[in-house]
Amino acid sequence: MVTLFTLTLLGAAHAATPKDTLVVAKNIEDIVGLDPAEAFEFSSAEVVSNVYQNLIQYDVKNPNKVVPGLADSWTVAADGKSITFQLKPSAHFASGNDVRPEDVLFSFMRVVKLNKAPAFILAQLGWTPDNIGQMVRKTGNDSVTISWSGDFGAAFVLNLLAARPGSILDEKLVTQHQKGADLGNAWLNQNSAGSGPYKLKLYKPKEVVVLEANTTTPVGAPATRMVLIKNVVEPATQRLLLESGDADIARDLGPDQLTAMKARADIRVETYPQAAVHFISFNQKQEKLRNPAVWEAMRYLVDYDGIANRLLKGQMKVHQAFLPEGFPGALKETPFKYDPEKAKAILSKAGVKDLSFDMDVINAPRFMDMAQSLQASMAKGGVKLNLLSGTGSQVITRYRARKHEAIMLYWGPDFFDPHANAKAFAYNVDNSDGNYQSTTTWRNAWAVPQLSSKTMTALKEKDPTARATAYQDLQRDVQQSSPIVVMFQEQSQVALRSNVKGYINGLTPDFVLYDKVVKQ
Amino acid sequence: MMRERSKLARLIMRTGQGGLSIGLTLLGLLLVTFLIARVAPIDPVLKVVGDKASKETYEAVRREMGLDQSLPVQFARYLKSVVSGELGTSTSTGQPVMDDLLRYFPATLELSTIAILLGVLLGIPLGIWAACRHNRWQDQLIRAVSLLGYSVPVFWLGLVALLVFYAKLGWVSGPGRLDDVYQYTIESWSHFALIDTLRSGDMSAFGNALSHLVLPASLLAYFSLAYIARMTRAYVLEELSKEYVTLARVKGASEWHILWRHVLPNLRGPLLTVSALSYAVLLEGAVLTESVFSWPGIGLYITNALFSADMSAVLGGTLLIGICFVLLNSLTDTLSRMLDPRTR
Numbered sequence A: 001m002v003t004l005f006t007l008t009l010l011g012a013a014h015a016a017t018p019k020d021t022l023v024v025a026k027n028i029e030d031i032v033g034l035d036p037a038e039a040f041e042f043s044s045a046e047v048v049s050n051v052y053q054n055l056i057q058y059d060v061k062n063p064n065k066v067v068p069g070l071a072d073s074w075t076v077a078a079d080g081k082s083i084t085f086q087l088k089p090s091a092h093f094a095s096g097n098d099v100r101p102e103d104v105l106f107s108f109m110r111v112v113k114l115n116k117a118p119a120f121i122l123a124q125l126g127w128t129p130d131n132i133g134q135m136v137r138k139t140g141n142d143s144v145t146i147s148w149s150g151d152f153g154a155a156f157v158l159n160l161l162a163a164r165p166g167s168i169l170d171e172k173l174v175t176q177h178q179k180g181a182d183l184g185n186a187w188l189n190q191n192s193a194g195s196g197p198y199k200l201k202l203y204k205p206k207e208v209v210v211l212e213a214n215t216t217t218p219v220g221a222p223a224t225r226m227v228l229i230k231n232v233v234e235p236a237t238q239r240l241l242l243e244s245g246d247a248d249i250a251r252d253l254g255p256d257q258l259t260a261m262k263a264r265a266d267i268r269v270e271t272y273p274q275a276a277v278h279f280i281s282f283n284q285k286q287e288k289l290r291n292p293a294v295w296e297a298m299r300y301l302v303d304y305d306g307i308a309n310r311l312l313k314g315q316m317k318v319h320q321a322f323l324p325e326g327f328p329g330a331l332k333e334t335p336f337k338y339d340p341e342k343a344k345a346i347l348s349k350a351g352v353k354d355l356s357f358d359m360d361v362i363n364a365p366r367f368m369d370m371a372q373s374l375q376a377s378m379a380k381g382g383v384k385l386n387l388l389s390g391t392g393s394q395v396i397t398r399y400r401a402r403k404h405e406a407i408m409l410y411w412g413p414d415f416f417d418p419h420a421n422a423k424a425f426a427y428n429v430d431n432s433d434g435n436y437q438s439t440t441t442w443r444n445a446w447a448v449p450q451l452s453s454k455t456m457t458a459l460k461e462k463d464p465t466a467r468a469t470a471y472q473d474l475q476r477d478v479q480q481s482s483p484i485v486v487m488f489q490e491q492s493q494v495a496l497r498s499n500v501k502g503y504i505n506g507l508t509p510d511f512v513l514y515d516k517v518v519k520q
Numbered sequence B: 001m002m003r004e005r006s007k008l009a010r011l012i013m014r015t016g017q018g019g020l021s022i023g024l025t026l027l028g029l030l031l032v033t034f035l036i037a038r039v040a041p042i043d044p045v046l047k048v049v050g051d052k053a054s055k056e057t058y059e060a061v062r063r064e065m066g067l068d069q070s071l072p073v074q075f076a077r078y079l080k081s082v083v084s085g086e087l088g089t090s091t092s093t094g095q096p097v098m099d100d101l102l103r104y105f106p107a108t109l110e111l112s113t114i115a116i117l118l119g120v121l122l123g124i125p126l127g128i129w130a131a132c133r134h135n136r137w138q139d140q141l142i143r144a145v146s147l148l149g150y151s152v153p154v155f156w157l158g159l160v161a162l163l164v165f166y167a168k169l170g171w172v173s174g175p176g177r178l179d180d181v182y183q184y185t186i187e188s189w190s191h192f193a194l195i196d197t198l199r200s201g202d203m204s205a206f207g208n209a210l211s212h213l214v215l216p217a218s219l220l221a222y223f224s225l226a227y228i229a230r231m232t233r234a235y236v237l238e239e240l241s242k243e244y245v246t247l248a249r250v251k252g253a254s255e256w257h258i259l260w261r262h263v264l265p266n267l268r269g270p271l272l273t274v275s276a277l278s279y280a281v282l283l284e285g286a287v288l289t290e291s292v293f294s295w296p297g298i299g300l301y302i303t304n305a306l307f308s309a310d311m312s313a314v315l316g317g318t319l320l321i322g323i324c325f326v327l328l329n330s331l332t333d334t335l336s337r338m339l340d341p342r343t344r
Helices: A002-010 A042-051 A101-114 A119-123 A154-161 A171-176 A235-244 A255-262 A292-299 A304-311 A340-349 A365-380 A392-400 A418-426 A449-460 A464-480 B002-039 B044-049 B055-064 B071-083 B097-132 B137-151 B154-168 B193-200 B203-240 B243-250 B255-283 B287-292 B298-307 B311-339
Strands: A021-026 A056-058 A066-068 A071-076 A082-087 A136-140 A143-147 A198-204 A208-213 A226-231 A267-282 A316-318 A356-362 A384-390 A406-411 A484-497
Touching: A021 A235, A042 A198, A042 A208, A042 A226, A066 A071, A082 A101, A082 A154, A101 A119, A101 A136, A101 A143, A101 A171, A235 A255, A235 A484, A235 B154, A255 A267, A255 A484, A267 A292, A292 A340, A292 A484, A304 A316, A304 A365, A304 A484, A356 A365, A356 A392, A365 A384, A365 A406, A384 A392, A392 A406, A392 B044, A406 A418, A418 A449, A418 A464, A449 A464, A464 A484, B002 B071, B002 B311, B044 B055, B097 B137, B097 B193, B097 B203, B097 B255, B097 B287, B097 B298, B097 B311, B137 B203, B154 B203, B154 B287, B193 B203, B203 B255, B203 B287, B243 B255, B255 B311, B287 B298, B298 B311
Parallel strands: A021 A226, A356 A384, A356 A406
Antiparallel strands: A056 A066, A071 A082, A082 A143, A136 A143, A198 A208, A208 A226, A267 A406, A267 A484, A316 A484
């Protein structure tokens, strides 16, 4: 030990991060794949957003609106069943290859054919491996026409195309590297073939993602040449790296660490609302949790302010509707406050006595903190809450099998359209066990024929104002009477070295953008 | 000639028995870990398809993973693939598990080998010294230091060490195996940072790799040292209380002579076992140390795999650790027999 110490003392321990390199300390262990047809996790989503472009993309400043991406204009057909996109004539990929209509068809075709986790987003357009050749057609040297078979408006289609699986890939490059029928999937999990501001230079699973500037991107070369997203699991370690200047951004600090950071002049903490909403829900297969009076009482047994402001110190914001703030039609009303006496009165009036139930919860610190607070606040209302903690995989396995009594979990929309959450919280037309659905309604065995019908009506509505109103109505229905108690909207608190400017962290991981970052 | 033949026969028989014993141990290990993985209340398909995939995708992947087969069929298929060197693909990294193990294990091997060398070189002399100074202040000091090493959570001590020596004093490098300026310029040839940096000829990179090793290796060395010193002290004290030591003292032998000529030769076997056990524990992956220091080793790999229901990775990692244990045990047995005639 003595020798080692002596040896290392001879050399400088700290090597400052180069000025043209941004080092981000983050837990990236959730990454399964970086192929846009497979990427479906928070960390992979933000890599894809920085590496690829879509035909159209969400406006960073106003995500409710789509703006040109690789297409500079588009026209909706008179019958409302197809859109023709004009590609930017000068656009090309990082490889130097031009962006062609064939690349668009190839990109969408491989999502549908590979049928990985995010494929369902495009499959909503009625696309299948058999019909994709007809649904996406080259209609000119620089134009491509996209058709769909569902009964919904072009606004919804545009939102789907701007989502991650709508990324446009360089067909010529990918096909050079495909193995068997994998359509380049294995290669794309280690390399990139996009036109975004960065190229994937290196990915070492559970170690690092290195992005290198693509100076020829149509969106303009990024200011920072290299972005290193280092896998640092421990928040305490992230803090040390940031404080020592070995990292420029720390993404996963806890409330107490962030409080300590706020006192430092060389570091600043920024808060960004996130699209994930956190809720508790009650499985309707459990007789004792079917009484609507139980659902109502529970809404008064959550210490909303205590959890959001005192316990998690701003990492959650009180939010009681299924559409997160920032989405079109999001309901901002928060009619429920912690009131154990009122909850007791509701339960007593309904004849509910000695209510006790189990709640599944992920055993990560933040979830456990919230769950313990719920345990205490419910006890004051005469309800006994037993916590069943487990790993994320364990908890979700039970949830999928509808074996839980109650669960505390979160839901992040899969694409930037209100239907993404409406379908999850207000749609369930077949509640049978064999009809597995990845929605909170089905997983809690809550059959909602009327709400389902309203959900589909809202989807078909073409007028944006009327559509937003329809979603607000749906949210009120779920907010007032459902076995799902939405409590919070997540807020991401990021600590940055004070010389780091231009970092963008939007509502979803698709809006975590590094290309405007400069280190002053 | 006859004696030589019988010696050879005994050697062949012993090797055969050893091989059979190792094979059965590994088979048992595979069976137990396989069953634990399969009966755990975790759905491995979820990790591949995500929580929101369609029912069709989910079922297709389930079939692809062979999870629609009966348990004996699944185990037989797993055994067959293990025997052919195929450990499956990790759902967390998307890489073949064998490739992952070859990449992650050197990180642990490098760290734990340095730690155990330090632990043995310091722990055994400290244990002997404590025993020789039984109940004096030196003994009490060594006992206190080793007790601390034994009882303080490694996680906490790691963070404190990082805070003091890395963040405040800046004497050593922080988490990870290399600074960013070297990490992506040095070719990963052997996956041992010290070897790769030496091979590159860049001595500042070598110094940097060494600097990154200091804290985690010292920390692990401290925990090994604590265990080895305590065990050594106990063995020496026990030996010193035996009759042959008393007899040697009566005969006028010096304490130094008794220790070097009588006690320590008798303890070669037990001390070897203690050191090997300690090494095996380190190789198993000092999970918390690897986590605190962002050290991409096997312990962290298996833990993460467990949390994310990546069963191919869990089974592959467990098999590797099992092989390490079995090999270390066999090696220790053989060396003990060579060093201590009483155990032959």
